Amino acid sequence: MVDRMGTWRRRHVLAGVVGATAALAAPSILRAAPSGKPVRVGGTLSLTGFLAQTAQIHKIAAEIMVEEINGRNGFLGRPVEYVLLDDQSKPDVARSLYEKLITVDKVDLIQGPYATAPILAAMGVAQRYGKVIIQSSMGIPKLQTYEMAFPATPFGPNPEQTYPNVILDAMASLPTPPKTIVILTSKFPSAQFMAQGMRTQSEKRGVKVLLYLEYESGNRDFGAIAARVKEANADFLWVGSLGLESNQVLEALRKLDYTPKNHFHLYPAPGPLALSPDGKNALCSTFLEPAEPFMSRPGVARQAAAYKERATKANLPYAIIDAQAAGMISEWQILEAGVNGAKSLDDKAIAAFLKKNTVDTIYGTLRFDGPYNHGNAEQLIKQAQGGQWKVVWPTKYAAPGVKLIGS
Amino acid sequence: MNANALPRLAAVLGIAVFAILPTAGVPAFYESFFYIVFFWVSLSTSWALLSGFAGYFSLGHAAFFGVGMYTTATLTTQFQVPFLATVPAAAAIAALLGIGIGAVVFRLKRLRGELFALLTLAVTFVIATIILNTPIDGGAGVFMSAVPMPDIMPTQTGTIYVLGFAMCVLTLAIAWKVAHSRLGMGLYAIHDDEDVAEAKGVPTFRYKMAAFALSAGIAGAVGGIHAMYVGFLTVGGTFELTVPLYVVLMSVLGGSRHWLGPMIGATVITTLLYAFISGGEAMIGRAIVGLILIVAILWLPDGVVPAVQQWLRRRKAAEVEPVAVVVPVVPAAARPVGDRNILEVRSVTKRFGGLQALDGVDLDVREGEILGLVGPNGSGKTTLINVISGHFPLTGGTIAVDGVEIGRLPAHEVAGRGVARTYQIPRPFVNMTVLDNVALAATFGGPTRPAAEIRDEALHWIAFTGLAGKEDSLPAELNLHERKFLELARALAARPKLLLLDEVLSGLNPAEVDNAIRLVRAIRAQGATIVFVEHLMRAVVELSDRIAVLNEGKLFALGAPREVMRDPRVISIYLGKAYAA
Numbered sequence: 005m006v007d008r009m010g011t012w013r014r015r016h017v018l019a020g021v022v023g024a025t026a027a028l029a030a031p032s033i034l035r036a037a038p039s040g041k042p043v044r045v046g047g048t049l050s051l052t053g054f055l056a057q058t059a060q061i062h063k064i065a066a067e068i069m070v071e072e073i074n075g076r077n078g079f080l081g082r083p084v085e086y087v088l089l090d091d092q093s094k095p096d097v098a099r100s101l102y103e104k105l106i107t108v109d110k111v112d113l114i115q116g117p118y119a120t121a122p123i124l125a126a127m128g129v130a131q132r133y134g135k136v137i138i139q140s141s142m143g144i145p146k147l148q149t150y151e152m153a154f155p156a157t158p159f160g161p162n163p164e165q166t167y168p169n170v171i172l173d174a175m176a177s178l179p180t181p182p183k184t185i186v187i188l189t190s191k192f193p194s195a196q197f198m199a200q201g202m203r204t205q206s207e208k209r210g211v212k213v214l215l216y217l218e219y220e221s222g223n224r225d226f227g228a229i230a231a232r233v234k235e236a237n238a239d240f241l242w243v244g245s246l247g248l249e250s251n252q253v254l255e256a257l258r259k260l261d262y263t264p265k266n267h268f269h270l271y272p273a274p275g276p277l278a279l280s281p282d283g284k285n286a287l288c289s290t291f292l293e294p295a296e297p298f299m300s301r302p303g304v305a306r307q308a309a310a311y312k313e314r315a316t317k318a319n320l321p322y323a324i325i326d327a328q329a330a331g332m333i334s335e336w337q338i339l340e341a342g343v344n345g346a347k348s349l350d351d352k353a354i355a356a357f358l359k360k361n362t363v364d365t366i367y368g369t370l371r372f373d374g375p376y377n378h379g380n381a382e383q384l385i386k387q388a389q390g391g392q393w394k395v396v397w398p399t400k401y402a403a404p405g406v407k408l409i410g411s
Numbered sequence: 412m413n414a415n416a417l418p419r420l421a422a423v424l425g426i427a428v429f430a431i432l433p434t435a436g437v438p439a440f441y442e443s444f445f446y447i448v449f450f451w452v453s454l455s456t457s458w459a460l461l462s463g464f465a466g467y468f469s470l471g472h473a474a475f476f477g478v479g480m481y482t483t484a485t486l487t488t489q490f491q492v493p494f495l496a497t498v499p500a501a502a503a504i505a506a507l508l509g510i511g512i513g514a515v516v517f518r519l520k521r522l523r524g525e526l527f528a529l530l531t532l533a534v535t536f537v538i539a540t541i542i543l544n545t546p547i548d549g550g551a552g553v554f555m556s557a558v559p560m561p562d563i564m565p566t567q568t569g570t571i572y573v574l575g576f577a578m579c580v581l582t583l584a585i586a587w588k589v590a591h592s593r594l595g596m597g598l599y600a601i602h603d604d605e606d607v608a609e610a611k612g613v614p615t616f617r618y619k620m621a622a623f624a625l626s627a628g629i630a631g632a633v634g635g636i637h638a639m640y641v642g643f644l645t646v647g648g649t650f651e652l653t654v655p656l657y658v659v660l661m662s663v664l665g666g667s668r669h670w671l672g673p674m675i676g677a678t679v680i681t682t683l684l685y686a687f688i689s690g691g692e693a694m695i696g697r698a699i700v701g702l703i704l705i706v707a708i709l710w711l712p713d714g715v716v717p718a719v720q721q722w723l724r725r726r727k728a729a730e731v732e733p734v735a736v737v738v739p740v741v742p743a744a745a746r747p748v749g750d751r752n753i754l755e756v757r758s759v760t761k762r763f764g765g766l767q768a769l770d771g772v773d774l775d776v777r778e779g780e781i782l783g784l785v786g787p788n789g790s791g792k793t794t795l796i797n798v799i800s801g802h803f804p805l806t807g808g809t810i811a812v813d814g815v816e817i818g819r820l821p822a823h824e825v826a827g828r829g830v831a832r833t834y835q836i837p838r839p840f841v842n843m844t845v846l847d848n849v850a851l852a853a854t855f856g857g858p859t860r861p862a863a864e865i866r867d868e869a870l871h872w873i874a875f876t877g878l879a880g881k882e883d884s885l886p887a888e889l890n891l892h893e894r895k896f897l898e899l900a901r902a903l904a905a906r907p908k909l910l911l912l913d914e915v916l917s918g919l920n921p922a923e924v925d926n927a928i929r930l931v932r933a934i935r936a937q938g939a940t941i942v943f944v945e946h947l948m949r950a951v952v953e954l955s956d957r958i959a960v961l962n963e964g965k966l967f968a969l970g971a972p973r974e975v976m977r978d979p980r981v982i983s984i985y986l987g988k989a990y991a992a
Contacts, residue, residue, distance in 0.1 A: 088690030
């Protein structure tokens with residue numbers, strides 16, 4: 005009984021000590037949370053219009069990052085507020101809204117919009133007002149001519165040269181490397197840009213280009229194109245596709261009883277291609293997938309889980325973190341690093357810091373000291389295996405046991 | 412201050428305020444926002460010049476706008492032409508494109524309505540494909556960041572604003588001028604009934620070409636300026652369907668037949684689109700904008716401006732008694748018929764494929780004469796009226812009016828040579844008031860006169876036909892009797908040498924017929940020469956100096972009324988035994 009009473013007393017004393025310690029520590033915890041006037045970061049996304057579906061991914065990623073940053077110390081101890089406007093998928097509207105953010109709303113900092121045309125429209129405004137702009141989805145780096153514009157995705161300064169060689173290196177590693185190639189591309193600027201690079205690099209490396217075809221962006225009827233692809237019967241089919249175009253190309257080929265030997269797709273909708281039987285062993289560009297070694301990078305597992313939860317709640321068709329969402333996460337990581345590194349919200353100071361330093365992001369360590377403020381190219385290759393995307397090249401990024409499968 | 416001075420003063424003040432905005436130190440966003448408003452005002456107003464005024468509904472405005480954008484982009488980036496110099500070039504090339512399309516499609520009557528809309532849409536795709544597959548774009552897009560902007564204003568945004576504003580003012584000035592000119596009047600008539608417009612003397616082909624060139628040219632110039640605003644052009648972004656859809660929506664909301672309508676629509680819609688830009692309300696905002704537009708269009712199907720005009724007219728009508736012009740009673744005594752032939756029809760034939768509608772008709776009508784044209788249904792009476800008035804081209808033979816050959820002339824030139832006609836079923840211009848209907852006929856059918864004189868002339872014939880007090884009414888507000896008389900007033904306002912009346916008495920009750928007969932006599936008493944097609948034999952006998960009977964496309968009988976009526980052959984084929992008895 006005495007013992008029991010002693011136990012009771014010890015428990016209560018211990019609880020009292022813990023409680024008192026917590027009470028004493030509380031002010032210091034409160035001091036760590038960001039406070040004061042919020043730092044307002046303005047940006048637009050194409051929340052309506054033809055780019056809306058992809059912009060939703062960016063919006064969710066941005067919200068996750070703003071919460072994450074505010075959960076740390078905000079920007080310089082102040083909470084971060086994301087002032088998000090809808091550019092309606094129109095570059096002219098994007099331009100006017102960035103002017104609104106800067107000259108009327110007087111935001112402290114800006115973030116880039118989604119897609120090349122709105123980014124270029126916003127970049128002009130940023131340049132006129134001397135603002136740092138970070139973007140993640142401009143596939144033609146040479147157009148980023150503003151010295152305070154920074155890429156959040158590691159395309160490298162010349163992806164039209166570097167990435168085709170990554171692909172050709174992967175192909176060369178196969179037991180039977182392809183000797184001929186068919187290049188098929190949408191006339192969408194960033195896809196066409198890469199396709200032309202692919203043609204040049206293939207010819208340089210002795211892979212014979214049997215057919216180079218361009219189709220109009222938004223084309224739905226690939227019957228005639230498929231017939232020519234089948235007739236060429238190359239060892240490797242490279243498709244500069246967007247959205248569902250790859251599925252449509254492969255379906256048209258299937259109707260002709262033709263299965264391409266090896267096939268690569270540039271920017272397809274990830275879910276439909278991986279899940280389609282036509283997409284078996286399809287190769288595709290990526291920068292990150294929710295697997296090792298990427299998940300071991302700091303914070304990625306948490307971000308991937310948060311993204312999955314929110315994307316599922318928002319009824320997104322593909323609720324798994326990929327390069328689109330990662331691009332926006334990287335944008336915020338770079339901005340946070342720039343502000344913390346410069347210890348200032350001054351755009352020039354942030355830009356100066358970023359040019360001289362590296363930043364650890366979801367994509368790994370990025371630097372911005374090369375042409376067009378780009379660093380190393382880190383474009384990878386993933387393959388649809390068993391209905392899932394798996395990074396297969398370069399091999400150092402492949403998960404244990406995952407290998408590139410050839411025809 | 413008179414009633415016109417206030418709007419003018421407001422317009423001048425408005426222009427002055429907007430012109431100095433870039434120097435007032437307002438945030439650049441407002442310059443950008445107003446630029447976007449100016450952009451849509453110019454684009455939708457330019458669309459309305461052809462599609463609203465003339466009724467040629469185009470879905471291809473993106474083609475002209477896009478041609479303008481790419482003209483400026485190509486000239487500035489590939490040929491280093493200064494930006495400002497490219498804007499007139501953009502307008503010229505877009506206008507030439509419009510003229511080229513118009514030269515083909517406006518010659519074909521079947522390419523009206525939805526076919527014209529689809530054709531213009533197809534043109535957009537063709538142009539986009541050409542630009543996409545040539546070095547003009549090639550698929551890579553055109554980046555214009557290196558193109559220098561002229562220093563018109565202290566900032567780039569200010570300069571773009573001023574250019575957009577100037578374009579907007581110029582566009583509205585052109586629209587106002589067109590709406591208040593012969594061209595505008597002709598286009599409105601084309602909108603309502605192109606065939607009748609042509610018959611009333613409107614050179615429809617030329618006017619449509621002018622409207623198309625203006626519409627396309629303005630869209631091209633707007634595109635040229637907008638290329639600099641956007642900075643990066645892609646074919647997909649330039650030739651997208653939202654451009655024609657927006658301009659149609661804006662014009663329809665404001666009122667596409669009024670020069671100011673598209674401006675109201677464009678301002679309202681652009682402002683609404685910018686009212687819901689916050690990331691949290693984007694989708695709901697779009698839905699609200701859509702709902703507002705649906706409600707507005709349901710409640711105001713003709714647009715905001717016409718609705719306001721209608722309301723003002725109703726208020727005015729309630730307050731002010733209509734001023735009836737008193738016309739002296741015209742003596743009903745007939746002038747003697749002259750010896751000179753006003754109309755000479757020689758061996759006229761008209762075939763529709765295998766059908767011989769007219770087969771070698773010879774007919775003279777003397778000055779001041781009333782010739783009754785009768786015959787069974789399908790005998791060729793209305794066809795003869797149609798070939799004389801130029802509505803149908805001749806297959807063979809000649810037709811001369813007052814000694815001048817008109818058989819191969821288009822209808823508007825026939826009208827210009829003094830031939831006016833009415834229609835069996837009245838075909839007034841339904842969106843024009845009674846006064847405007849008659850004034851149009853006086854403008855295009857008669858000699859060139861000042862506007863005030865034309866108005867007086869129109870009022871005279873309105874009163875003459877007993878329509879005084881109905882000047883501001885729309886044709887839909889008239890009964891059949893009044894619409895028939897409106898047909899007469901329009902025909903008379905052209906001061907014709909030859910008046911062709913097609914069953915002007917059909918559908919009237921006996922009292923109205925008596926009234927109409929008196930009116931035709933009064934017209935004839937003023938010296939008009941009349942050919943009138945009629946089935947009502949009492950009127951034919953009472954009015955005609957001679958009667959011509961057509962049967963199976965041939966002149967069957969011709970002579971004095973009593974003689975022709977007694978001709979057994981005429982009784983057999985047309986009048987029947989009952990009438991003979």
